[in-house]
């Protein structure tokens with residue numbers, strides 16, 4: 066059906082809320098003030114006794130990176146039971162825009178266990194055994210920091226003890242994706258996180274990653290993905306269909322994952338923002354959630370040339386990376402208007418725009434409910450972008 070028959074285009078849209086790679090100036094100010102308040106309550110404890118570190122965490126980290134990092138990690142060890150997310154972020158944030166910090170001393174969560182496992186594998190390859198024995202670490206302490214430095218030294222990387230994206234990618238080779246269904250991780254509650262590959266990913270020039278329901282209560286774009294998954298891609302095109310990156314949220318019907326983390330605020334480039342309980346709660350640090358680790362892995366494995374993520378219900382097309390060129394095409398075919406919203410730190414779209422500027426990245430905000438004709442028009446729009454970009 067043609068967009069001209071779309072009755073929703075003329076309909077008034079609600080004021081955009083920060084969904085997809087978007088934020089407003091007032092939100093930026095609000096978040097900055099929250100970050101400052103959090104920084105002032107950052108309490109660090111040394112083994113010699115209690116030492117209260119106040120003031121901006123970022124400035125303090127610049128002045129005395131080792132001391133603050135170690136103190137913060139000691140504080141985290143003292144105050145955080147294993148695997149229990151704190152109510153407010155405690156990991157020192159990488160405050161640079163588009164920062165590539167993945168984990169550092171003080172980090173907790175899924176990313177830390179993932180790094181620990183990768184360090185073990187690397188140490189076994191190099192020394193025949195891991196340098197640390199016992200349970201998999203869930204807390205990035207001084208010992209992990211030393212092992213990271215040793216890895217960086219072995220691989221001729223800057224020896225910082227901070228796992229940046231470059232270190233992480235070298236430490237943890239990307240998952241292999243094969244044709245058909247692939248399990249790429251487990252959710253907080255243990256559900257399989259799966260992606261389907263349609264076509265030949267190894268030879269396709271155009272690799273298109275479609276994400277259906279990263280917010281568990283915004284799943285009405287899924288029929289678009291189902292249709293694409295059942296189609297035969299044109300020559301040179303492969304689809305990676307990531308329908309449910311947040312299976313716990315989907316089951317519970319919640320935006321966030323089982324820990325209440327908004328996975329679209331938990332990507333690399335993360336910043337501390339709202340507290341747990343807020344729908345936009347970003348978690349304790351970048352990739353702190355197992356679902357986010359899996360999403361990051363899928364990007365590395367698929368090396369998409371185009372990425373389209375389906376949300377609700379702002380009725381627009383937003384873009385990042387090289388998506389600007391294609392947002393208009395998608396809009397014309399789908400019947401949804403282009404709406405440029407500024408980047409939101411920690412969102413997948415913002416990370417993609419910084420990390421892969423040549424990728425066509427579109428955020429599709431469907432209405433709620435989605436009329437049947439719009440499922441068809443979005444299938445057509447996906448196919449057009451997939452074959453031409």
Ligand SMILES: [Zn+2]
Nearest residue numbers: 084280376377
């Ligand atoms: Zn959403």
